[in-house]
Amino acid sequence: MSAVCAPRTRRLLRLVAPRLTAAMLRNYSLDVSAAPLLRTQGYVDGRWVSAASVFPVLDPATGQEIARVSDCGPAEAKQAVDAAYKAFESWKRSTAKERSVLLRKWFDLMTLHKEDLAKLITFECGKPMKESLGEITYSASFLEWFSEEARRVYGDIVPSPVRDRKIFLLKQPVGVASIITPWNFPSAMITRKVGAALAAGCTVVVKPAEDTPLSALALAELAEQAGIPAGVFNVVPCSREKTPAVGQVLCTDPLVGKISFTGSTATGKVLLKMAADTVKKVSMELGGHAPFIVFDSADVDRAVAGAMASKFRNSGQTCVCSNRFLVQSGIYERFVDKLGQAMDAELRLGHGSDPQTTQGPLINSRAADKVLQQVSDAVSRGATVLRGGKRLHGSFVEPTLLVDVSTDMLCTREETFGPLVPVIRFETEQEALAVANSANVGLAGYFFSQDVSQIWRVAEDLEVGMVGVNEGIVSSAEAPFGGVKESGLGREGSKYGIDEYLEVKYMCLGNLNP
Known part of the structure; x- marks a missing residue:
């Protein structure tokens, strides 16, 4: 790769990414004795349960083992579903205010223990501590939001077409919800789903990602402390090897009424097929391939700040992170230069536990290999590396800036999930929209412009579920999160998120003899 870079670029590489070695990372380890929320068993029916075997959880920065966690299988998954189904009978009859109070207590405990929770994220996920603390704040905000929304699940009285009937619409919880979450936001992806489910009166079984089960189990500990009843919140951690069998139970058991999944589009399609046999309600937050468009009218400094925030959060490992950078010719050189600086x-x-760190490792070697493959493919097709482009120790990859990028390159056709910025030059608004909308997914999109007419046109024409206009970070508990096309089904967060866990029952009261 170095042959592609000019001497000046190599000098800049040293500024972006000092050489990392195993020796530099050796001193970082999680002190288990000082981790009060570290739990290693599954949590089923209000009890901590051990499985027949365990699997290791590794620090992706060092490769060192953090803990060994119970490797739950189909039997434990079935026990959890049964427990959730049993608990649903009483939980659905609790008042909205009772559910609200418990969710608020859970929120308060998360806030109280934010440092401990963030430390677990940093060591099992690799995020810098500042980002992990930000995730805990974000994660807790969903419990706070849905603790309030629990009391706002309103039905309707509909005017009847005939005089002797009354029409009532009731909203009722769908039942047991299987919650399957990814590793990149190991706390927030749980609370965004579970907060809504519990507020609606559903009970849940959570299967966290095999890379990051400790955050889910810490949430279970705090849920128990908050007084969430036994069986309402269950966690079944498992290894990669047992994931298919556990997923089969959670997606096909007839006692499960709802599946909520965040992950890849390919896996989501598999789960949808499983859900079809029993016609379960589903929410799918799947892959993204977000365009980031910078028009000639943009404030370049703001666009660069937005690009930095959108692209490099969690080292580029977010489903809404910008993946394709389209910059109009008039400001192309200026944007690239300022972004590099x-x-x-x-x-x-x-x-991540070093306060100076802004970029942690990728989650594993496979993730690093994918980024390097995309860089290599781009260079072979004529792209130029202006920053980065190399793999360092373990799964660390240098933040990489590519120019002279074309739409036939892998990095513009596939989601990267890494710190890679491929910049495409475009001439017209129509050209940018055609490239942006060419993907079969549509989760988030971003663009920078100071032309009001253009802002309305582009915001309406982008085929995505979420649009950031002159802004690189758009997520909040108050706003609906979700995509279009193959980016998924349904919305999470906001007032709409709770509807994903409710059924509307129509009740006709007749023969009233007016």
């Missing part, structure tokens, strides 16, 4: 000045690789 920002990368030099602001990005530092290292272990």
